[in-house]
Amino acid sequence: MILGAQLYTVSSFCKDLDSFSETLKKIADIGYTTIQASGVCDYEPEWLRDELNKNGLKCVLTHKSIEALQDAKKTCEEHRVFGCKNIGLGFYGYNGDEERWTYENFKKTFLPIARTIKENGGYFMYHNHEQEFMKIDGKTVLQKIAEDFPADELGFTLDTYWVQAGGANPADYLEMLSGRVPCIHLKDFAYGKKMAVVGEGNINFEKVVAAAEKAGTEYLLVEQDDCYGEDPFECLKRSFNYLKAMGLK
Numbered sequence: 148m149i150l151g152a153q154l155y156t157v158s159s160f161c162k163d164l165d166s167f168s169e170t171l172k173k174i175a176d177i178g179y180t181t182i183q184a185s186g187v188c189d190y191e192p193e194w195l196r197d198e199l200n201k202n203g204l205k206c207v208l209t210h211k212s213i214e215a216l217q218d219a220k221k222t223c224e225e226h227r228v229f230g231c232k233n234i235g236l237g238f239y240g241y242n243g244d245e246e247r248w249t250y251e252n253f254k255k256t257f258l259p260i261a262r263t264i265k266e267n268g269g270y271f272m273y274h275n276h277e278q279e280f281m282k283i284d285g286k287t288v289l290q291k292i293a294e295d296f297p298a299d300e301l302g303f304t305l306d307t308y309w310v311q312a313g314g315a316n317p318a319d320y321l322e323m324l325s326g327r328v329p330c331i332h333l334k335d336f337a338y339g340k341k342m343a344v345v346g347e348g349n350i351n352f353e354k355v356v357a358a359a360e361k362a363g364t365e366y367l368l369v370e371q372d373d374c375y376g377e378d379p380f381e382c383l384k385r386s387f388n389y390l391k392a393m394g395l396k
Contacts, residue, residue, distance in 0.1 A: 148360060150387060150395055151181030151207060153332060153370035155237075157379045158186030168198055175202040177384045178391070183330070183368050185210035185237060192228035199229060206230070207366045208272060208304065208330045210237035216260050216271075223267035233330055234264055235272035235304055250283055254295055261300040272330065274304040280313025287313075289320070298327045306332040306370070307350055308342055317350065318358035325362040332370045333386070342373050344382050346389035356393060367395065 152174045154161055161167040167187055174182060184195065184206050199206055206229055215222050216236060226234060239253060261271040279289040286294075292301070303324050307317040321328060333355070335348030345352060359367065369386040371379065 148356070148364055148395060149181055149366050150179055150390055151183060151330075151366050151368040152177070152179045152383050152387075153183040153185060153368045155183075155186035155210075156369070156371050156374070156383055160379075161187035163188055164190060164194065171198050171202045171204060173380055174383070175204055177380070177387050178396075179204070179369075179383075179387060180396075181205045181207045181366055181368070183208040183210070183235075183370075184231075185235075192225040196229040208233040208235055208368065210235045210274065213239075213256075216257075216264075219260050219263040219269075220267050223264060223269045226269060232268070232270050233272050233302070233304075234269045235274055235330075237274050238276060250288065250291060253292075257301075258296065261296055265300045270302055270329070271300060272302045272304045274332070275306055275313075276309045277313035280310070280315050287315075290323075293324060293327075302327040302329055304328075304330050304332055304368075306334070307352075307355055308332070308334040308336050311336045311350060312340060318354045321355070321358040321362045321364070328359070328362050328364050330366045330368055331359055331364055332368050333390070334370050334372070341375065342371050344371065344389070345369060345386035347385070352390075353393070356390075356395070 157170050160170045182204055211222055264271045275289055280287050305320055305328050310317040310320055333345050335343035335345050335350050337343035337348035369383055371382050374382045
């Protein structure tokens, strides 16, 4: 498994192409070799390809808007330029308000998108938050998505923090979703429901990493949405060093 950085962590340093370029260099200097492009400014796929090559990085996942996903063929074509197969949805907004969101509407919207992405050489990835652990007919939303979408058309960017925030065990869900979690998000869960540097909270990452390996995970992407005033690059570095000490790289 390979370590990567989810750029949403440093999104405030990626608001234009110059700062985005500088950020990629800083990420590579920490030691990361892969990234997820999410929360960054607009870019041309050729620009990202060249910047990745310049810094010895590989983009293994993105998060795209629903509008971009609805033009799935074009989105796949753009991703092929910089060599990224995994195309993700970062958030869909399920909050229990049935007038705004229903599970049936989710299926109706994203089943054809997932199929089109597959047909064009990509893999659609769904990223969870805590709301996917509320239950519908006795099953969590995440379980229902796993049952209703073919495994070869939809995978999961399982987020360790949000799994725990939802009252579940990240290692258990990695086992349940085995074979369809090529990329996962690592961030720690600290007292007070705070997001933390990996290794500085209460999640058992030895069990998470072992479960991820068994589940076929390829990329462990470090993300910390909120660094609470700390330098996010320093937070990414501390997470990298902790995981490197576990034998990962």
